[in-house]
Amino acid sequence: MDTQQRLIESTRELLWERGYVGTSPKAIQQLAGAGQGSMYHHFSGKAELALAALQQSAEQLRSQAEEQFGGSGHTFKRVSDYLLRERDVLRGCRIGRMAQDPDIIASPELREPLEHTFAWLRQRLETVLAEGQARGELLAGLNPKTTAAMLLAVLQGGYVLARAANSVQPYRDAIQGALSLLRTHVAEDT
Amino acid sequence: MDTQQRLIESTRELLWERGYVGTSPKAIQQLAGAGQGSMYHHFSGKAELALAALQQSAEQLRSQAEEQFGGSGHTFKRVSDYLLRERDVLRGCRIGRMAQDPDIIASPELREPLEHTFAWLRQRLETVLAEGQARGELLAGLNPKTTAAMLLAVLQGGYVLARAANSVQPYRDAIQGALSLLRTHVAEDT
DNA sequence: GTCTATAATCGGATAGAC
DNA sequence: GTCTATCCGATTATAGAC
Numbered sequence: 001m002d003t004q005q006r007l008i009e010s011t012r013e014l015l016w017e018r019g020y021v022g023t024s025p026k027a028i029q030q031l032a033g034a035g036q037g038s039m040y041h042h043f044s045g046k047a048e049l050a051l052a053a054l055q056q057s058a059e060q061l062r063s064q065a066e067e068q069f070g071g072s073g074h075t076f077k078r079v080s081d082y083l084l085r086e087r088d089v090l091r092g093c094r095i096g097r098m099a100q101d102p103d104i105i106a107s108p109e110l111r112e113p114l115e116h117t118f119a120w121l122r123q124r125l126e127t128v129l130a131e132g133q134a135r136g137e138l139l140a141g142l143n144p145k146t147t148a149a150m151l152l153a154v155l156q157g158g159y160v161l162a163r164a165a166n167s168v169q170p171y172r173d174a175i176q177g178a179l180s181l182l183r184t185h186v187a188e189d190t
Numbered sequence: 191m192d193t194q195q196r197l198i199e200s201t202r203e204l205l206w207e208r209g210y211v212g213t214s215p216k217a218i219q220q221l222a223g224a225g226q227g228s229m230y231h232h233f234s235g236k237a238e239l240a241l242a243a244l245q246q247s248a249e250q251l252r253s254q255a256e257e258q259f260g261g262s263g264h265t266f267k268r269v270s271d272y273l274l275r276e277r278d279v280l281r282g283c284r285i286g287r288m289a290q291d292p293d294i295i296a297s298p299e300l301r302e303p304l305e306h307t308f309a310w311l312r313q314r315l316e317t318v319l320a321e322g323q324a325r326g327e328l329l330a331g332l333n334p335k336t337t338a339a340m341l342l343a344v345l346q347g348g349y350v351l352a353r354a355a356n357s358v359q360p361y362r363d364a365i366q367g368a369l370s371l372l373r374t375h376v377a378e379d380t
Numbered sequence: 381g382t383c384t385a386t387a388a389t390c391g392g393a394t395a396g397a398c
Numbered sequence: 399g400t401c402t403a404t405c406c407g408a409t410t411a412t413a414g415a416c
Contacts, residue, residue, distance in 0.1 A: 003381085018292050021212040024409060036411085037382045045411070092290065099353040100282065100290040102208050114354035122351075122360070143370060149351065149360055150367030156350040157343030161312075163289040164304035170312070170339055177340030180333060181371040193399080214391055226393085227400050236392070 004042045006032040011053035016094045020050055020101040020110070047110065054113040057094040061117060069124050075132025076186050079125070083151065083175050089168045092159040122148050139185045147182070154178045194232045196222040201243035206284050210240055210291040210300070237300065244303040247284040251307060259314050265322025266376050269315070273341065273365050279358045282349040312338050329375045337372070344368045 001009070010031035014023040025046050029039050043049045068082035095117050104110045125148035132138040154174050161170035191199070200221035204213040215236050219229050233239045258272035285307050294300045315338035322328040344364050351360035 019209070019211065019290065021209065022292060025411080026409075035383060037384080040411075041381055046409095096347075096350045096354070097290050099350045100209065100287050102212060105353055105356070111354070111356065115356065118351055118354050118360065141374070143367065146363045146367030146370060148367070149363035150344055150365075150371070153344045153347030153351055153360075153364035153368075154340055155343075155347060157286075157345060157347030160286045160289045160346040160350070161308055161339065161343055163295055164286070164301070164308050166295070166301065166305070170308065170343075173336045173339035174343035175340075177333065177336030177338070178343075180336060181340070181375075184331070184374065185371075215393080216391070225401055227402080230393075231399055 003032070003034050003038055007034055007039055007042060007049060008052050008056060011049045012057055012094070015050060015053055015057075016091060016097065020046075020098065020103050023050075025049075047107070050104075051110060051113075054095070054098065054110065058113040058117045061093075061095055062120060065121060065124065069128050075128060075135070075137040076183065078128055079151070079182065080179050082125075083155065083179060089159060089162045089171045090166070092163060093156060096156045096159065118152065121152055125151060136187055139187055142185045151178060151182075193222070193224050193228055197224055197229055197232060197239060198242050198246060201239045202247055202284070205240060205243055205247075206281060206287065210236075210288065210293050213240075215239075237297070240294075241300060241303075244285070244288065244300065248303040248307045251283075251285055252310060255311060255314065259318050265318060265325070265327040266373065268318055269341070269372065270369050272315075273345065273369060279349060279352045279361045280356070282353060283346060286346045286349065308342065311342055315341060326377055329377055332375045341368060341372075 007028060010028045011023070014027055014031065018027075023046075025036075025039060028046075028049065029036060032039075039049075043052070064085075065082060068078055068085060071078045071081060073081075095114055098104045098110075098114055104114070122145075126144045129138060129142065129144040129147055133140055133142065133144065154177075158171035158174040161174060162168050164170075197218060200218045201213070204217055204221065208217075213236070215226075215229060218236075218239065219226060222229075229239075233242070254275075255272060258268055258275060261268045261271060263271075285304055288294045288300075288304055294304070312335075316334045319328060319332065319334035319337055323330055323332065323334065344367075348361035348364040351364060352358050354360075
């Protein structure tokens with residue numbers, strides 16, 4: 001991995017761990033094993049580095065989600081596979097985490113990857129649910145759009161509850177609660 | 191309001207807006223209109239101020255929640271009143287927000303108000319749901335504990351989605367999605 | 381491309397006068 | 399109780415040598 005990519009990787013880790021406000025250029029350089037001059041040669045500063053890091057994290061998140069959404073099983077299984085996928089719960093979401101950072105939210109450029117990522121996820125999940133209804137796998141009473149928004153919120157909120165409790169239990173309970181309710185809308189359920 | 195309380199109020203606002211890492215003693219002093227000496231007379235430093243601020247915010251949050259939970263209407267109404275209560279969505283939750291702050295989570299003392307608040311909320315909501323089942327207002331198939339965890343997660347996650355989108359819409363959709371699903375478990379529903 | 385030097389400002393506090 | 403002075407390291411760069 002070249003210096004430029006190492007700087008981006010270091011930024012990705014530090015943004016995840018410490019947030020934008022809590023991440024200094026110096027810390028990024030040290031983690032990447034690069035000097036000041038090197039960093040400022042490749043990037044104009046902290047903001048440009050963060051943008052590159054967020055774009056890579058967003059792309060990673062989308063491609064991971066597509067692994068479950070694009071599956072071929074029953075709609076309920078595709079959704080529950082996504083919700084139950086192994087995650088580093090106590091570390092939280094690399095993208096959702098940034099929503100609390102005032103400097104990220106205040107900058108249209110830095111907020112864009114967040115907005116785009118969640119809009120894509122919601123739309124993708126909505127499509128999965130709507131296709132499930134069209135195939136007769138899910139009851140028609142379900143609203144695909146609000147259900148998709150709810151499921152994403154349960155994930156993001158689950159991270160918050162888990163970190164507050166320093167335990168994955170509240171996260172698991174929240175996912176379980178959502179899946180139990182969704183389960184009652186599966187068609188031809190005995 | 192005396193100087194000590196003004197310092198706590200200022201800390202509460204800045205923690206909400208900027209988080210712990212992003213809040214400096216100097217900023218607290220300026221917002222409170224107090225000098226350095228004054229602040230360090232009343233508090234040992236930033237951590238002690240933050241603890242006092244978090245404790246007051248936690249108490250406020252619990253008392254506000256109790257306004258809906260302690261209501262006398264139908265269980266579904268009490269729950270939906272809580273979820274639909276007017277909130278400063280784009281600012282987020284004063285307590286949940288801190289779960290992303292590494293220095294808060296790393297400190298058992300500072301994390302305690304978060305853990306306690308969400309544990310109380312979950313338990314309180316669980317009790318409301320269980321009582322609703324006992325009264326025959328909610329179907330027995332609902333698991334009060336995981337449902338309570340899910341509803342709290344939807345709220346906290348809704349804040350995250352709203353800030354990422356710079357719009358309350360995803361928050362509203364998520365709440366709506368959760369309430370629609372819960373609605374199907376109300377007893378004697380025509 | 382990478383290095384070192386320099387710099388203005390901030391962060392988080394201590395000390396002692398009033 | 400509050401004020402001012404002082405401190406030392408961190409932050410976020412810029413400049414110029416190599």
